[in-house]
Amino acid sequence: MFHIHCPYCDEYREEEEFHPRGQAHLARPATPDTTTDDEWGGYLFFRDNERGIHHELWVHSVGCRKFFNITRNTATYEIHETYKMGERPSVTAENLPDSQHQSGVQAATSGWQTVGARPESASLNQEEQV
Amino acid sequence: MKRYSGFGLVKHAMSHHENWERQWRNPTPKKQYDVIIVGGGGHGLATAYYLAKVHGITNVAVIEKGWLGGGNTARNTTIVRSNYLWDEAAALFEHSMKLWEGLSQDLNYNVMFSQRGVLNLGHTLQDMRDIQRRVNANRLNGIDGEVLDAKGVQDIVPILDCSKNARYPVMGASWQPRAGVARHDAVAWGYARAADSMGVDLLQNTEVTGFKIRDGRVHGVHTNRGDIEAKTVGCVAAGNSGVLAKMAGFKLPLESHPLQALVSEPLKPILDTVVMSNHVHGYVSQSDKGDLVIGAGIDGYVGYGQRGSYTTIEHTLQAIVEMFPIFSRVRMNRQWGGIVDTCPDASPIISATPVKGMFFNCGWGTGGFKAIPGSGHVFAATLAKNEAHPIAAPFSIDRFNSGALVDEHGAAGVAH
Numbered sequence: 173m174f175h176i177h178c179p180y181c182d183e184y185r186e187e188e189e190f191h192p193r194g195q196a197h198l199a200r201p202a203t204p205d206t207t208t209d210d211e212w213g214g215y216l217f218f219r220d221n222e223r224g225i226h227h228e229l230w231v232h233s234v235g236c237r238k239f240f241n242i243t244r245n246t247a248t249y250e251i252h253e254t255y256k257m258g259e260r261p262s263v264t265a266e267n268l269p270d271s272q273h274q275s276g277v278q279a280a281t282s283g284w285q286t287v288g289a290r291p292e293s294a295s296l297n298q299e300e301q302v
Numbered sequence: 303m304k305r306y307s308g309f310g311l312v313k314h315a316m317s318h319h320e321n322w323e324r325q326w327r328n329p330t331p332k333k334q335y336d337v338i339i340v341g342g343g344g345h346g347l348a349t350a351y352y353l354a355k356v357h358g359i360t361n362v363a364v365i366e367k368g369w370l371g372g373g374n375t376a377r378n379t380t381i382v383r384s385n386y387l388w389d390e391a392a393a394l395f396e397h398s399m400k401l402w403e404g405l406s407q408d409l410n411y412n413v414m415f416s417q418r419g420v421l422n423l424g425h426t427l428q429d430m431r432d433i434q435r436r437v438n439a440n441r442l443n444g445i446d447g448e449v450l451d452a453k454g455v456q457d458i459v460p461i462l463d464c465s466k467n468a469r470y471p472v473m474g475a476s477w478q479p480r481a482g483v484a485r486h487d488a489v490a491w492g493y494a495r496a497a498d499s500m501g502v503d504l505l506q507n508t509e510v511t512g513f514k515i516r517d518g519r520v521h522g523v524h525t526n527r528g529d530i531e532a533k534t535v536g537c538v539a540a541g542n543s544g545v546l547a548k549m550a551g552f553k554l555p556l557e558s559h560p561l562q563a564l565v566s567e568p569l570k571p572i573l574d575t576v577v578m579s580n581h582v583h584g585y586v587s588q589s590d591k592g593d594l595v596i597g598a599g600i601d602g603y604v605g606y607g608q609r610g611s612y613t614t615i616e617h618t619l620q621a622i623v624e625m626f627p628i629f630s631r632v633r634m635n636r637q638w639g640g641i642v643d644t645c646p647d648a649s650p651i652i653s654a655t656p657v658k659g660m661f662f663n664c665g666w667g668t669g670g671f672k673a674i675p676g677s678g679h680v681f682a683a684t685l686a687k688n689e690a691h692p693i694a695a696p697f698s699i700d701r702f703n704s705g706a707l708v709d710e711h712g713a714a715g716v717a718h
């Protein structure tokens with residue numbers, strides 16, 4: 173069971189209060205009229221499906237009902253951070269040391285329980301929106 | 303390969319069953335093969351078998367990072383049925399069903415295929431309308447199916463709560479009598495043994511770590527036991543398909559989710575068919591050993607850990623007890639998870655890829671066990687001829703750009 177920190181409620185709550193909603197930061201094509209079938213297909217259906225660091229959208233469905241993002245390792249299930257809509261992740265596959273996002277890993281280091289981490293600093297990375 | 307027979311059983315009894323030959327070799331990888339199959343689950347092994355048997359291509363390696371059938375093939379709840387809605391899917395799953403019906407003889411291996419029938423319950427008016435539509439579509443495609451009312455369901459499963467007191471009363475069901483269950487391990491082992499006997503090399507404990515790709519064409523694979531060459535590579539890796547695609551430089555329209563199942567302590571025979579409910583969301587059958595085999599939904603997040611969350615177990619058992627109050631004090635024995643590769647339209651992918659010579663067979667998600675014979679058969683033809691088999695053609699990756707989806711969310715229903 174995940175213990176997830178909702179960045180809006182600013183509290184840790186059990187997984188049951190939340191719903192996962194898939195990969196985060198998917199930008200809808202800005203110019204629908206000139207978007208090709210391949211681009212639409214990519215936006216609608218093709219996913220990173222990362223084994224390792226994954227940025228994903230969750231909704232606090234029976235809490236504040238707000239959407240927010242989680243950076244999570246899909247192999248170890250460790251939650252690295254949660255952050256608000258419109259913000260960028262501070263933890264990425266690129267900026268983590270190799271050992272921490274090893275995709276081959278099958279077992280959680282901390283057993284079954286994984287605890288959501290609060291971002292270390294409130295000022296998150298201001299990358300360009302992609 | 304020595305054929306298995308009743309006579310052989312008696313003969314080996316004389317020597318206390320100590321002299322059975324090994325079911326397959328444990329070969330050293332060759333430098334080069336005509337075809338490499340990545341993934342030694344049911345689908346990969348069946349593909350290798352039909353390549354050798356139907357197409358005479360025997361210089362084939364099946365590369366498996368763990369042990370044969372140790373992925374979803376060994377983790378599934380073994381429901382086999384073919385009552386899918388759309389013509390494309392019905393053709394594929396019925397093709398498979400026909401092969402199931404002669405499989406034990408074909409492989410000379412008892413896969414314990416038991417056509418005990420499958421019920422898909424309806425609990426609302428809309429459920430019943432969908433059931434009627436699907437059964438009618440099935441019949442037009444020559445697939446057996448009946449619409450039952452609550453009494454008809456009760457006659458088949460006396461222990462099911464069909465009373466009006468249930469929170470979601472059973473209104474009826476679709477019933478496919480030819481559907482049933484099979485022994486999962488035996489399917490993998492039967493295909494493995496038969497493929498091996500025709501010369502296919504089964505390479506276990508061998509992990510594909512990358513592909514040799516030059517000028518947009520595949521030339522082989524990198525493994526933890528060295529490089530192996532082949533001009534044709536078929537990837538059949540279920541939940542890890544996306545990881546392989548990434549190595550090859552493209553994305554798939556897939557997400558990998560944990561799906562769990564559980565079995566109870568063994569009971570005396572009490573349930574002689576398979577009961578599934580999309581609405582209450584759970585399904586159950588009883589194995590030959592006597593344990594109840596139970597499953598339900600995926601965990602909603604992307605995950606590669608072969609386990610599931612406790613909340614999902616709880617929901618699953620709530621559904622089972624809702625349908626079968628008699629099971630409320632049965633103790634559960636074991637629980638496990640597999641990583642299922644779910645597609646947006648709940649139909650599989652059997653397809654060429656942007657890399658020449660490289661093909662993927664994946665996206666079976668929560669329901670590909672039933673398809674092992676048919677999928678292996680059409681994928682082998684696709685690899686052998688370098689052109690999609692007619693039954694496989696609608697399941698190309700292109701459909702996610704063209705929009706020609708095969709939406710089987712209704713028939714795929716409760717994850718299994």
Ligand SMILES: Cc1cc2nc3c(=O)[nH]c(=O)nc-3n(C[C@H](O)[C@H](O)[C@H](O)COP(=O)(O)OP(=O)(O)OC[C@H]3O[C@@H](n4cnc5c(N)ncnc54)[C@H](O)[C@@H]3O)c2cc1C
Nearest residue numbers: 341343345367373374375378379381510640670671672718
């Ligand atoms: C709990 C559960 C219940 C299910 N119930 C049903 C059911 O009732 N009916 C039904 O029809 N279906 C069911 N399914 C779905 C079914 O199990 C799968 O669709 C089917 O088994 C997939 O077979 P496969 O051969 O494609 O995959 P797998 O059996 O998973 O085989 C893939 C293999 O690829 C190997 N592999 C992965 N990466 C690499 C690599 N890099 N190098 C080498 N090898 C690699 C893996 O080790 C694995 O052995 C269920 C699944 C689960 C998890």
Ligand SMILES: [Zn+2]
Nearest residue numbers: 178181232236
């Ligand atoms: Zn909240």
